[in-house]
Amino acid sequence: MKVVLSTLNAKFIHTSLALRCLKAFSGDRFDIEIAEYTIKDPVMNIVSDIYSRKPDVVGFSCYIWNIEETITVINMLRKIMPEIKIILGGPEVSYDMDYWMERVQEVDFIVVGEGEETFHHLLTEIEGDGKYHMVFGVTYRKQREDRVEVLINPPRPKLNLNELPSPHRFKEDIPHLGSRVVYFETSRGCPFSCQFCLSSIEVGVRYYDMERTKADILYLIEKGAKLIKFVDRTFNIKRDYALEIFEFLIKNHQGCVFQFEITADIMRPEVLDYLAEHAPPGIFRFEIGVQSTNDSTNEAVQRRQNWMKLVRTVMKVKNSQKIDQHLDLIAGLPLENYDTFRGTFNDVFELRPEELQLGFLKMLRGTGLRREADKWGYIYMDRSPYEMLGNDLMPFGDIVRIKRVEDVLEKYWNAHRMDHTLLYLVDRVFPSPFDFFQAFGDFWERSGWQKIGHQLEDLYSRLWAFLESLPRSGKLAVGSLPVLEEDAQKQSFTFDEVLAIAGSRLDSDVVLGLMKYDYFLNHNYKPRKTWWEFTMDKSVWSGWMRRLAERPADVSPEFAALKFGEKELHKHAVIEKLPFDLATFLSTGEVVRERHTLLAVLYALEAGSSKPKPRPFTLSIEVEQEALQS
Structure with a gap:
């Protein structure tokens, strides 16, 4: 058969x-x-x-x-x-x-x-x-x-996992291991009972034998696997088991990357310490489901979460600079309205995860939340993916607006196309990160850009168009809006207030300079064009190139060590003049206008590298000296 x-x-x-x-x-x-x-x-x-x-x-x-x-x-x-x-x-x-x-x-x-x-x-x-x-x-x-x-028919009793043969030993899979994602399980079941999740239905957690698990992982690595995603619902629920696998992977990874779903607030400090000390950078990725920071919401869906411990874990992992973190949010959970979700978003964005996924509640078949949909006034799609369309506290109009946040969040923050610019905007210009993404998302929608494609230059020019549209009515008087208070991120503002606050705080010179800096860093090869009009006179541009070649030590010892002549700089470098001291801003956040910056970015091979990558250098220029140079 x-x-x-x-x-x-x-x-x-x-x-x-x-x-x-x-x-x-x-x-x-x-x-x-x-x-x-x-x-x-x-x-x-x-x-x-x-x-x-x-x-x-x-x-x-x-x-x-x-x-x-x-x-x-x-x-x-x-x-x-x-x-x-x-x-x-x-x-x-x-x-x-x-x-x-x-x-x-x-x-x-x-x-x-x-x-x-x-x-x-x-x-x-x-x-x-x-x-x-x-x-x-x-x-x-x-x-x-x-x-x-x-x-x-009645359901079948749970299987003994150690009696199951390995699903990872098929010869026909070997040629594709390096180019596809390998999914791997070390356990089945989940100890938690979150009512929006199918995993809550199965009680208890069962584990595969450790030695069999190690043997399968080692087989996959040796046969060429490059990315293994562990599908365990809570990989770190059993500390000793998780730690032993982490240790094994660190010793045997051979460049393979491993992704895990972890519950951050139960991560033991000794495990975090071990990873911070021993994990090679880049081989581990953590996916952490936050979903909501609203206590009443978590209680309504039977979700246990200690926010302070979660923050401790995320920040300790982040500070180790070893592991990328992907944090998940769900819009539309019970007792969460637009304003409290704004608070959830800002709480989580404050942790600066490498990726922040904003999802929308799915009323999955078999879940407790679907059975109790009427209790919360849910309306949702009749067919897959059963996404919620509204409830008693979050009507459809709010869902539509939050989807605009998701759109620009994916295009800008999660794609890491201009991190320096975005951090400036969310920290110094807009009342909160959510307000920035919402206002920009609304502008994106009104401009009709959701209907057309985009290239890298488009993302920059469209953000600049949005920022130029902000009202410029001068600096707001202290106290005219509650924007300077420490808890501003927790407060809600009208749409017009958000734009007025941002317009009063925006320093166009700084944001444009950061956008140019980010743009150059987003290329592995010297860009053929810029999204802004290059205004430096050709003779001035040649003069700076000559100075960089003749006096490289003025820039830095690292720049001088490259020993680039003027001809090589013309071929491999871009330069741009910024009306503030970029190096000081990047190190301290202070805007110094008494010194300007010559930004030079080189695109050249480093030892051991197979392709060029951007290497930024800055030359600080006194304003009087710049005038003399011109």
Whole structure:
């Protein structure tokens, strides 16, 4: 019996751990092929490929991001292969099985929950006597005299993880390990009961044997894996287990990168100390679900979170400069309105995570929050991804506005295209980070830029257009708005107040200088054009180039050590004059206008590097000297 296991991944680089677990368990008994596609692939191509494999049984792993596309594939498959047996599994179909069997009439079976043993038993009955009532964890159709009945069997007991074969040893995966993401689990289950999350449904945590886990990881690394994502819901729940794996990865990483989901407020100080001392920079990434800093919201969704301990962990990791952190927020949770979410956003942005993901509540099937949707007045999408459209405290209009925040947050902060500029704007110009992203997001929407593409230069010119649109009514008098108080980030301002505060605080010379600095740093090769009009006279520009070549020690010993002549500088360097002392600003935050800056950025290979990268140097210029030079 030929079996095809399939799924539609979100991107080509992703791989399905679930399919490999099923094949590892049943591959010795049945002829099983894995066929992975993406949600962007043409449906005809997917169906044609599955058809060419001539399966007797095809199984699909289903999630909120692929269920609708999967249904389209199933509809077509049934028409061209009427005898095929179609099986669904995965978190999206493991709840409300009656609904799915009714909606997708082409489906023969649904495997509910953990699938390895259930799927294997089901295949034996499909090939054998068809005693489906004996297969725990399966929903199926039974033909009665006058109707077809949907039957739901009792769930299967939890598996002993140490009896499961490894899903990581397939030879056909080896050529692709270096170019795709490898998903890896060391445990199943979650100790917490957050009511918006499917993981809260399974009680308890089970672990794989440590030596087997190490052996699988080492195998993947030696076969060329470059990125391994651990899918454990709370990787650090068991301190000794997590610490032992961290130690193992540090000793054996060979350049591979590892990503973990951790719960920051339970991270033990001794583990943090060990990572700060021993972890090589760049091999670990932490994903931390904050979701909300509003205590009443966390209580409403049965989420335990100690904010002070979370901050301690995030800052200690950040200060070690060893590990990138990805912090998650969820807009639309119970008892969170627009203003309190603004506070949550500002609380988390204050930690300066390398990435801040702003997501929107999904009312997932099987979760407690979906069952209690009426209690909070939720309205949400009927079909996947079941995103909330509003509730008693956060109407749809607020959701739309926050989505504009998400848009510019992704384009600017998470992409790290102008970090110096953004930190200046959120710290010194706008009342709070949220107010900046909201005001800019609203401007972006009004300008119609969400309908068109963008290149790097566009992102800079559009931010500058927004800043130039701010009202310039002079400096605000102290006390005219509550902007100078220490708790300004916690206060709410009207849209006009935000713009007035920002316009009164904006120093155009500084922000333009920082934008130019960031722009140069965002290129690995000398940029062919700038997004601003280059105004330095050619003779002055040549004069500065000559001085840099003749007196490099005026810049720094590091610059002088490069021994670049004037010809090499013309080829590999860009220069720009800024009307304040950039080096002083970057080191102390002080704006000194008595000294200007000649910013020189070199794009040249360093020893051991395979491609150029930007290397900035600054020459501080007294204003009188600059006038003489001109």
